[in-house]
Amino acid sequence: MAAIVAMLTDDAWLTMPPMPLEYQGPEAIGHFLSTVAVRGCRRYVLVPTRANGQPAFGCYLRDPRTPILHAYGLLVLTLAGDRISALTRFHDNSCLPRFGLPRSLRGLPSGER
Numbered sequence: 001m002a003a004i005v006a007m008l009t010d011d012a013w014l015t016m017p018p019m020p021l022e023y024q025g026p027e028a029i030g031h032f033l034s035t036v037a038v039r040g041c042r043r044y045v046l047v048p049t050r051a052n053g054q055p056a057f058g059c060y061l062r063d064p065r066t067p068i069l070h071a072y073g074l075l076v077l078t079l080a081g082d083r084i085s086a087l088t089r090f091h092d093n094s095c096l097p098r099f100g101l102p103r104s105l106r107g108l109p110s111g112e113r
Helices: 002-006 026-037 093-099
Strands: 008-015 022-024 044-051 054-062 068-080 083-090 104-106
Touching: 002 008, 002 026, 008 026, 022 026, 044 068, 044 093, 054 093, 068 093
Parallel strands: 008 083
Antiparallel strands: 008 022, 044 054, 054 068, 068 083, 068 104
């Protein structure tokens, strides 16, 4: 988590439209990511893609009972030079095929993330 927070600009935003949640600044974003986004034994896999010319990732959540990873939205980064000025998380899985991403994945071999 510290590595992600270190890449944020001082005025970075984390938003999740259409939800009214907004966090600004590395401290607030880091707190959200470390306490809410990764709570419990959640294991995410991020699959790279692009959205409007920006780096983006399909988010997949591991099912602890099967080797299937289920779609869990799209994360789009807005860059300012070599730093991240915004993280926008879309929860609507129906948009994933537009980015060449499947609704589910077979689990990756151990060690791959």
